[in-house]
Amino acid sequence: MKAFKTLKEKYANELTLACIFIAVFIILGILAPDKFLTAYNLGSMMSQMPELGLLSLGMMAAILTGGMNLSICYIASLSGIFAAYVLSSDFAATNVGAGIAAAIGVAMLAAVITGLINGGVIAYIGVAAMLVTLGTMTLFQGIATNITQGGAISGFPEEFMALGGGNVLGIPVPMLIYIGAIIAAYLLLERSAWGSRVYMTGCNETAARFSGVNTKATVLKVYIFSSVMAAIGGLIMISRYNSARVDYGSSYLMMSISAVVLGGTSIMGGHGSVIGTVIAVGIIQIVTTGLNVLGINRYLIDIIIGAILIGVLAIRFLSKKLSDRNLVKARTVKADVQSNTI
Amino acid sequence: ACTGSPDAGGASASASAETQAPAADTSGADKTADEAGDSNYKIAVVPKLIGIPYFTQTGDGAKAAGDELGVEVIYTGPSKADAAEQVKMIEDLIAQGVDAIAVAPNDPAAVVPALEKAKNAGIVCLDWDAPVDNETLIDASIHQIEDKEFAEHSIDMLVEAMGDSGDYAILTGSLSAPNQNLWIDYAKTYAAEKYPNLNLVTDPIPTEEKQQEAYSKTLDLVKAYPDLKGIVGYATVCPLGAAQAIREKGLQDQIAVVGTAVKEDAQEFIEDGSLDIAFLWNTQDLGALTVKVAKYLLDGNELSSDMTIDGFPDISVDGNVVYLGPPEDYTKDTYK
Amino acid sequence: MIKSLVKKREFTIFMIVVVIAVVIAISNSVFLRADNIIDVLKSNSVIGIMALGMLPVLISGGIDVSVSSTIALCAVISGKLLTVSGANLFAVLVVSVAVGAAVGLANGLIISKLKISPIVATLGTMSIVLGAVLYWTNGEWITNLPEDFKNFGTTTVAGIPIQVIIFAALIAITALVLKYTLVGRGVYAIGGSASSAVRVGYNVNKIQTLIYVFTGMTVGLAAVVHTSIVQQVDPNTFTGLEMDVIACVVIGGASTMGGSGSVTGTVLGVLLMAIMKNGLILARIPTYWQDIVVGLIIVVAVSIDVLNRNREQEKLVRVDVEE
Amino acid sequence: MQTFLEIDHISKTFPGVKALSDVHFDIYPGEVHSLVGENGAGKSTLIKIMSGVYQPDEGGTIKINGKETKIHNAMDAIRQGIAVIYQDFSLFGNLSVAENIVINQMIEKNRQVLNWKEIRKKAAEALRIVGADISPSETLENLSVAKQQMVAIASAVAQKAQMIIMDEPTSALSTTEVETLYGIIEKLKAENIAVMFVSHKMDELFRISDRFTVFRDGQYIKSCKKEEIDRGGLISLMVGRKIEFDSLANPVQKSEVVLEVSHLSKKGNFKDISFTLHKGEILGITGLVGAGRSEMVQALFGLNRPDSGTVKIDGRETHIDNTWGAVDAGIGYIPESRQTQGLVLDKSVAENIALPQLKKYTGKFGFVNRKKQKETVGEWVEKLDVRPRNEELLAMQLSGGNQQKVVLAKWIATDAKILIVDEPTNGVDVGAKSEIHKILRQLADRGTSLIVISSELPEVLAVSDRILVMRRGRISGEFVNKDLTQELIMDKAVVS
Ligand SMILES: Nc1ncnc2c1ncn2[C@@H]1O[C@H](COP(=O)(O)OP(=O)(O)OP(=O)(O)O)[C@@H](O)[C@H]1O
């Protein structure tokens, strides 16, 4: 019981989100059982979510350090484009397996390099993350546009489509990859030593440094992590759209930031949980799909998402205020009792 | 494999035109069968994005045709010209259980997997405004016009406005807009061989699909290339922004501006001479034709070169491609 | 005198602006021609005005990403007023500024009363407001604005476009407010330490709200200025504008953590972005390289700025050592 | 005579902690009334209630000049003539010294338009009164902790209040500034201004106070005149037990040299620093604030790169250019500013203590063993008697002194072989202070070598085996701690 209570306190935010998620899910299910609750739709939602999900995880890591990664969408498309070049090459056409492996390798390499650029300038030169990634956003977009001349790269081996379109035991492959990424993110950020350094650095960089934490390396790794998540998202995208182009997923930037903060990550850094972000992504997904399926006007959907964002945080604030007040009340009463007994 | 079960995927992947076609019309057939009596189909028309005049007008056309034919037209698309968003909308439309999907793809390849899902769900698939690069998948492809022809037309118009020699520049909506890139390529080659004295001063200038950008980029252009004699714009905002800059600088007589623009928006600039010639197909008709062809297919008919769609006397059909017809040119006379 | 100038935080960015300007001028003398400079100032007056509005927000440690949606709303409303009711310029200006202020007020109240972090709050209002605008207008352009308004748009005073004059006026006002008023200093105080600001007796909630109202008002103003330049209203044209605006202010030395930032810096930031855009074409840089160049310049510029500041900190004398 | 301020039955509850229960306090004009109590007794909390930062629980009264009032916010307090020097200063690092000093007056007078000339004049005047040579135009964050403290004092004095509250104003100061402060307090008394004083330093309490009020664990214990009580009595009232202060110095020459610094210099920080540190030795470093002690030791900890000179650890020359390098080399540094450098305030005590030695709890896959971590942390919270004894509390929620103990704990736990401690008992209560001294000595006996920086001469004399004195960035004297007097040391410390 007690354990449960502390658990409840510790994960209050995640629980609230989970309740919202379930509530929304039920409502949509009631409104459109024949459309929303179909196996097809659930499947398609599961294959849609990973893109935003992975970018949000990458964004979250950056925000945890009190930073931001505005270049994340173009990291995704840039790594996707590099992978696409390999995939559309004769080499990949002739020996598929090696081709796909090489493509994934190239995408990861691109991720590490972009991560090193962002993280290097942020951690070792000390420029505000917002500024750096604002610059690299344009830079990466420019590179992607330049090498593709704005065109699309397509003609991948059929087998690669499985990454974005395949199923295993009825679960879409992208979802499986996403779940893997979630677990990895959780272990790295919330269970590993690096993770706790990330959180502490995010709260107070000076104190962390004064505690002998290599804050530079810590932050550098964060941006590599961020890039890798983006690159995985990029790979899923090019597989789902069987082509690669500079502007794929460009509309995910603001959405991923929204998801992260909706998930309870503090924009000042140092606070936030992977699971919170994941649930938030889920909420955004089912709301958009659900309303699409109901044939609601696209703009109304934007309005609703915005309202949810503010609404949830308002609830979060008010409930905290309330619980604090109750806590104080309880305390006072107890204290009085004691003073009487003395 | 791109779909639920591998074998199905294999089938759709290795499907030749023959195996595909029956699949298409049987699906059409069941539809007519089980919905005999009330033939009110759900036809989804998906533009590249919603909320810009061009696609609002095609939408109006589509909905009007829907009312005329008594079918339900769902006109919805992403709020940004982003392939990822568009694919999601298509997938959600499949979930919504529509009978036909007509998509103006942001990327010719990106929508293919989604459309394959649609196909397997027995939905009739069309493309419009820009082609999807997978003929076997597409039951009908509505082209406003043959791209090459259109691109060449744009150069002819430019020459008509500026003469067949001198410097010219190209404005485009964005460097990654497929059909604009296509037109630009055709146009460049055509200009190079037909009008050797035309000189393209620089790569196409992107304008973020914004008139403001087209305006200030043009201001820079005319200063960077003092001998500039002509500007051709390939997104509906470009000629307007350019014309505005030209008007402001009072260069109507030195620099000719032509390009694609919506009739109503072009009017004021054409009337004061800052925009010489605008050209575009009739946007309403494009939307209407798309819906009518969709209905035509849903009723179980086959495309054929001698088919007729009422209201569209001069359409031409070639394979599964339906051409709307020649573009309309807007000049001073248009608004007389 | 010179020394104190060099010490100033904005000096590095100033030098960078100068260097880039020189480079462009060498590659194409047109850059320095009066008409070009005026064109640049005119087409960037909108971003400039919004940047000045964004400045206090960033100084106070906040951020406002909803400006791009708000300006769309204000522009559409002024456009409709102009065409439908044919209202006169002044009335339109007042309404537009009022609408902007209203959105700002909403932001301010959500942030100060509900203690929702600024980026979240404004992300929310951003999608709500834009959604509403597009739902209402369906993205339809508003064209055929009344002649007298178009004339206003092309008005010049002593050869200087009216838009540039408005921008200049706002620069002066913002600078004065931030330096010489209690509220202005409060903005810096809150950015430095909100809790301390409470303890010295500032009404932090009120000031925070005021800040966002101010931003909203500048956006309302920017909306009219924009319309007067483009002479047409396209509700979709503003997407992504918030990033350009924020970029100018932070490149101008405002910290996204709050506490620092200046009008001078912001104006320099606006200029840097402006002359880059302008120079890219004048210097005949191929379009497929332009984004790369811009991105590199931003990263390099801000890095140099920071490296210089770090060097200053190192040199700082902490103890007067006995020699 | 009419009290200026009178407080009755005031309680304050924080989520998780009852900071004050039903306390009483009153103060007369021209009186210096000291509020004493252990860390966490509730002193700062009461002050924050008086200054409108916190609202007390329902019930209870606040009277000012006999009239019952409510203090809703800081402005109320300022209007009622209450000025505060907060324990954590509450200044603005990004603003100029002048503005920091004058800002609250501007707000009080509600002057919407500012006159900078006047502001600078006022600030300079205030700085002159408190005898601090600081340029009014300097940005505050560039000042030393000590100088920031002087700015806070200047700002409060300049306010022309009827009552000035000083929450541990001397904890960052050293002898000379402290003397000036005493002078200021005398002046204030003469002007019939009430001074509420909070401190953990016994001799200064007895030197300046007219009256004491003692809190323990948020409860009101007793008020009494200075004449009515002696140190022992006061301490036992505070702590509830006796505490003995015997010198822990152990000045026998130790053999093995662990740290050898020679000719270390950095422009504008320190010059030609040479000394050795032996195994198991406590080396005290004192001097006036601004002498550059922190700069010097921060150079040893890789926070402040020296221009020239060498550092030998265990005879091997070592280059330390960052903190993690220092930690690997077996050096620990307990900084003087716990708020910004020592602690991550909005993380739990546990996380803070674990931070420097995460490696210890980390398996080979880089995952933290939470259980092991919790145990060790629990031990240290126990050992250093951090109150409340709950390692899940946020560091922010601890009282100043308890925060300091947490910082100590986190570094002692690393079992570094060289531990540099900068102002270790800064703001720590008598009980805790003697405990901390004992802990430092135990460490030394267990073979750790310590450098202890302190501006408090009694403390230096109490713990050090050897004492270095710094003056204006140089070492001006070295003593073995045998029959030393404060005078001998001060003589080397002050600039002749
Ligand atoms: N913001 C807060 N939230 C929760 N608890 C708090 C908060 N501030 C103080 N406390 C608790 O209230 C009690 C009194 O704290 P306070 O700072 O008044 O002690 P103090 O007498 O000033 O100690 P010190 O002499 O070390 O400064 C402590 O137990 C502390 O943990």
Ligand SMILES: Nc1ncnc2c1ncn2[C@@H]1O[C@H](COP(=O)(O)OP(=O)(O)OP(=O)(O)O)[C@@H](O)[C@H]1O
């Ligand atoms: N510009 C600065 N930036 C950051 N910290 C500074 C700066 N100037 C001084 N400090 C810090 O403030 C303190 C300044 O030291 P100070 O001038 O008081 O000499 P000191 O002998 O260290 O004094 P103390 O008695 O406080 O140790 C040191 O902790 C130093 O790190």
Ligand SMILES: [Mg+2]
């Ligand atoms: Mg205290």
Ligand SMILES: [Mg+2]
């Ligand atoms: Mg020091």
